[in-house]
Amino acid sequence: MLDNVIIIVSVCVILYFIFVNIAYIILYLTSISDIFYRFNEIQLGNVENFVTGDISPPVTIIVPAFNEEDTIINSVRSFLKQKLTKCYVIVVNDGSEDKTMDNLIETFALVPAPADFPSHIETAEIKGYYVSQNEKHLIVIDKEHAGKGDSLNVGLNACRTPIFLSTDSDTFLEPESLDYLLFSLLSVPHTIAEGGAVYVANGCTIEDGEIKEVKMPTWYLPSIQTVEYLRAFLFGRCGMKPIGGPLILPGSMTMFEKKAVLDIGGFSRYNITEDLEIILRLHKYMRDNDYPYNIGFTPSAVAWTNVPESFTRIWQQRGRWHAGLFDALLASWRFFFNPKYKAIGLFNYPFYVFVELFSTLVEFAGYSVLLIAMYLHKLDWYFALLFFLVSWGFSTIITMATVLISLISFNKYKRMRDIIKILILVIFENLGYRQLLVTCRFLAMIRFVVYRGWLFITRQRHKQEALDEEEATAMHHHHSNQSMKD
Amino acid sequence: MTFDYSFLEFFVIAEIIIAILLVIVTIVMKIIYYFRKKRKIRLTKKADDIIQDALIHDKPITDNELPRATHRMDILQPLMEKYQNERGWSRTLETLSTSILLPLARKAIESRRWIKRCWAVKSFEVHREQQDEPHLEKLLSDKVPLIQFHAVWPSLQLGTETLVNTVITRTAEERRLAQSIFLEVFEQHQDVKCDYIVKRLNTEENPFIRATCYKILMIEKQTSAFDHAMKDTTSDNVELQLSAIRYVSMEDKPQVIDKLVGLLTAELPETRLTATRALGNLGASQTLPEVKKLLHDEKWWVRLDAVKTLVKFGPEGRQALHQIPETDEVYQLCQQVLGVKEGYHAR
Numbered sequence: 001m002l003d004n005v006i007i008i009v010s011v012c013v014i015l016y017f018i019f020v021n022i023a024y025i026i027l028y029l030t031s032i033s034d035i036f037y038r039f040n041e042i043q044l045g046n047v048e049n050f051v052t053g054d055i056s057p058p059v060t061i062i063v064p065a066f067n068e069e070d071t072i073i074n075s076v077r078s079f080l081k082q083k084l085t086k087c088y089v090i091v092v093n094d095g096s097e098d099k100t101m102d103n104l105i106e107t108f109a110l111v112p113a114p115a116d117f118p119s120h121i122e123t124a125e126i127k128g129y130y131v132s133q134n135e136k137h138l139i140v141i142d143k144e145h146a147g148k149g150d151s152l153n154v155g156l157n158a159c160r161t162p163i164f165l166s167t168d169s170d171t172f173l174e175p176e177s178l179d180y181l182l183f184s185l186l187s188v189p190h191t192i193a194e195g196g197a198v199y200v201a202n203g204c205t206i207e208d209g210e211i212k213e214v215k216m217p218t219w220y221l222p223s224i225q226t227v228e229y230l231r232a233f234l235f236g237r238c239g240m241k242p243i244g245g246p247l248i249l250p251g252s253m254t255m256f257e258k259k260a261v262l263d264i265g266g267f268s269r270y271n272i273t274e275d276l277e278i279i280l281r282l283h284k285y286m287r288d289n290d291y292p293y294n295i296g297f298t299p300s301a302v303a304w305t306n307v308p309e310s311f312t313r314i315w316q317q318r319g320r321w322h323a324g325l326f327d328a329l330l331a332s333w334r335f336f337f338n339p340k341y342k343a344i345g346l347f348n349y350p351f352y353v354f355v356e357l358f359s360t361l362v363e364f365a366g367y368s369v370l371l372i373a374m375y376l377h378k379l380d381w382y383f384a385l386l387f388f389l390v391s392w393g394f395s396t397i398i399t400m401a402t403v404l405i406s407l408i409s410f411n412k413y414k415r416m417r418d419i420i421k422i423l424i425l426v427i428f429e430n431l432g433y434r435q436l437l438v439t440c441r442f443l444a445m446i447r448f449v450v451y452r453g454w455l456f457i458t459r460q461r462h463k464q465e466a467l468d469e470e471e472a473t474a475m476h477h478h479h480s481n482q483s484m485k486d
Numbered sequence: 487m488t489f490d491y492s493f494l495e496f497f498v499i500a501e502i503i504i505a506i507l508l509v510i511v512t513i514v515m516k517i518i519y520y521f522r523k524k525r526k527i528r529l530t531k532k533a534d535d536i537i538q539d540a541l542i543h544d545k546p547i548t549d550n551e552l553p554r555a556t557h558r559m560d561i562l563q564p565l566m567e568k569y570q571n572e573r574g575w576s577r578t579l580e581t582l583s584t585s586i587l588l589p590l591a592r593k594a595i596e597s598r599r600w601i602k603r604c605w606a607v608k609s610f611e612v613h614r615e616q617q618d619e620p621h622l623e624k625l626l627s628d629k630v631p632l633i634q635f636h637a638v639w640p641s642l643q644l645g646t647e648t649l650v651n652t653v654i655t656r657t658a659e660e661r662r663l664a665q666s667i668f669l670e671v672f673e674q675h676q677d678v679k680c681d682y683i684v685k686r687l688n689t690e691e692n693p694f695i696r697a698t699c700y701k702i703l704m705i706e707k708q709t710s711a712f713d714h715a716m717k718d719t720t721s722d723n724v725e726l727q728l729s730a731i732r733y734v735s736m737e738d739k740p741q742v743i744d745k746l747v748g749l750l751t752a753e754l755p756e757t758r759l760t761a762t763r764a765l766g767n768l769g770a771s772q773t774l775p776e777v778k779k780l781l782h783d784e785k786w787w788v789r790l791d792a793v794k795t796l797v798k799f800g801p802e803g804r805q806a807l808h809q810i811p812e813t814d815e816v817y818q819l820c821q822q823v824l825g826v827k828e829g830y831h832a833r
Contacts, residue, residue: 049563049564049567049608050604050608050632050636051632055632055635055636055638055639055667055670055671057663057666057667057670058666112822113822114790114819114822114823116787116790118787162663162666163663183632186630186631186632186635187600187604187630187631187632188630189629189630189631257663259663383491383494386491386494386495386498387491387494389494389498389501390494390497390498390501393497393498393501393502393505394497394501396501396505397501397504397505397508400505400508401508404508404509404511404512405512407512407516408512408515408516408519
């Protein structure tokens with residue numbers, strides 16, 4: 001009996017594995033053409049020629065900041081150093097408890113000014129509005145703590161340009177990043193959002209907001225995340241582009257058309273992965289109203305960000321991301337195999353549900369069955385080894401192919417030792433790190449389901465109590481009316 | 487229950503072969519890209535040398551002088567932009583454009599690759615001829631925004647009535663992003679044929695196109711459509727009304743001041759705001775009592791602009807703001823505006 005259960009689970013895992021890998025191959029094939037198309041544009045097209053001068057539209061960079069005293073000054077400097085001449089920066093201090101605000105006031109000589117912007121979207125209370133005396137394109141808004149989504153909404157209210165970039169306060173932009181993003185945004189009709197690639201800044205030499213030297217981090221955790229980021233951005237986002245557009249664009253490097261975001265009521269204040277949630281809502285709004293639109297991604301525009309260096313922080317971050325993914329996907333369940341939403345409903349959304357969300361469950365089940373079979377001495381070691389080699393080999397090939405595409409095209413790591421290090425990490429990413437993430441995501445899902453369940457039960461109870469109370473009040477009124485009549 | 491998994495062995499072998507192939511393809515691609523890049527640099531340098539030589543000796547460049555391989559818009563157009571301001575350039579430019587660049591650009595307009603059409607429009611930015619009117623008209627209606635934007639400049643440079651009218655229509659049709667870019671081009675362009683715009687105002691009934699005409703005339707600082715605009719200040723279309731208010735306020739005439747004062751009590755807050763701003767820009771301090779009433783407007787942004795307008799009225803306006811008692815709800819706002827403005831003046 002147990003043998004049969006183990007075989008059935010194994011067959012299910014293999015079928016799932018085949019399904020996932022077919023999806024990966026489709027994504028990989030669709031991403032290759034786009035990457036090389038973009039690369040050709042950049043290498044042979046002199047992009048800066050097309051977006052400079054009179055036709056360069058003004059852009060606002062919105063930077064939410066919460067407890068970022070160490071990185072905020074360098075980041076803001078990198079934003080102010082953009083080649084794009086009509087570039088404005090709005091930093092929104094989200095009630096930081098450290099010296100973020102003090103550092104900003106001191107470095108950029110900020111003075112208070114009247115908050116001169118309308119409230120298109122409701123936000124938390126604004127405590128202060130500051131203009132800089134030495135950087136005329138910089139504005140800082142101080143507000144009560146209410147999360148990243150709320151801070152972005154404050155920036156959106158204050159933004160006066162038709163295009164804005166949402167980013168993070170621990171992110172650094174390359175001087176031509178906005179040029180490339182704008183070029184992509186303006187090269188496809190009706191583009192409402194365009195994302196750029198994000199690379200790992202840990203290990204790089206950064207001076208005065210500029211990346212002086214690109215180096216791989218020395219520590220294991222940030223190094224492995226370098227490989228992860230390469231795969232996620234070059235392969236995942238680019239691959240989705242020709243089939244309905246990506247569902248996730250990086251929170252630290254996405255350019256939006258302001259009107260489109262205002263039309264859907266701004267960023268969500270409640271979802272912790274507001275970058276995924278906003279793109280899902282944009283897709284939904286545009287499709288529901290039958291508006292022509294495009295959501296794109298360009299690997300040529302680059303941002304650098306600091307990633308967690310400790311196990312505790314990465315555990316928290318990935319758990320949060322996975323719960324946010326679950327929450328956002330649950331909120332847009334109407335996409336699920338819905339032909340009305342075309343490729344988004346029929347491929348992209350199910351891909352995220354089955355591959356990004358449920359892969360954790362399947363993998364966790366696979367590892368559990370493996371351990372149980374080992375414990376009960378029912379494990380066919382030759383099968384286990386073969387299966388491990390196939391699955392490990394396949395994910396290694398996908399990552400390796402992405403890294404090699406990166407090396408051919410937008411190669412950021414020039415040092416031979418970094419390239420060799422990346423290729424070695426590609427092979428060892430699946431040993432230990434992957435299992436750590438699976439466990440972290442699985443627990444985050446359990447926590448999320450329990451929390452949502454508890455929330456549902458509490459709401460039902462409150463509803464019932466309110467109904468009981470209403471009934472009791474009605475009865476009381478009825479009795480008092482009756483007694484008055486009597 | 488048995489399960490035959492021997493097929494997995496085949497997968498392992500296939501994966502090893504794919505990995506090796508991937509490495510080989512990468513190396514080959516890297517080499518191809520390296521040589522393509524090198525070739526473009528070499529060709530650009532060659533063309534650059536020939537153009538420089540022609541400039542030094544002040545001689546035209548003929549079709550045969552430049553090697554066939556350099557007859558590419560992405561090589562020649564940046565070079566032409568580079569030398570555009572050099573002495574003696576016009577003769578070299580004319581021959582180079584008419585014999586090589588413009589024929590390439592005209593051909594590229596029909597291309598399905600948008601990047602080629604983009605290079606074509608960039609080439610028209612450097613030089614264009616009367617016969618390019620239909621080409622530019624087509625580019626102004628291209629589906630790629632970047633191409634439309636780049637087509638505005640050469641269209642205005644050529645300045646035919648058809649092209650100016652097409653640009654006006656396109657500007658009025660577009661959403662805010664494109665409209666601001668179109669208007670920005672007008673701002674950089676000094677010699678727009680404003681007669682065509684005034685002529686259009688005589689017959690045009692579409693309020694959005696009329697509003698666009700005022701916006702352009704304002705940029706060009708042309709007040710020849712003043713009478714039209716005075717009538718449009720009472721239009722039902724908000725965009726037209728606001729554009730007309732901004733336009734008439736370019737003229738410091740008594741009837742304008744009277745009109746603006748009348749609009750300070752308009753129903754729409756946007757109208758009140760624009761009229762206040764216009765009075766501030768005119769420095770019409772004689773309207774101080776009327777503007778002061780807006781300090782207690784129901785909309786905070788109208789109140790804010792009323793404060794700013796009073797600051798613009800100079801010492802008189804500032805005095806009025808300083809006299810506002812601390813108990814007044816607008817006191818804090820006045821102090822903040824005064825603080826920033828006076829801080830800036832001190833600097």
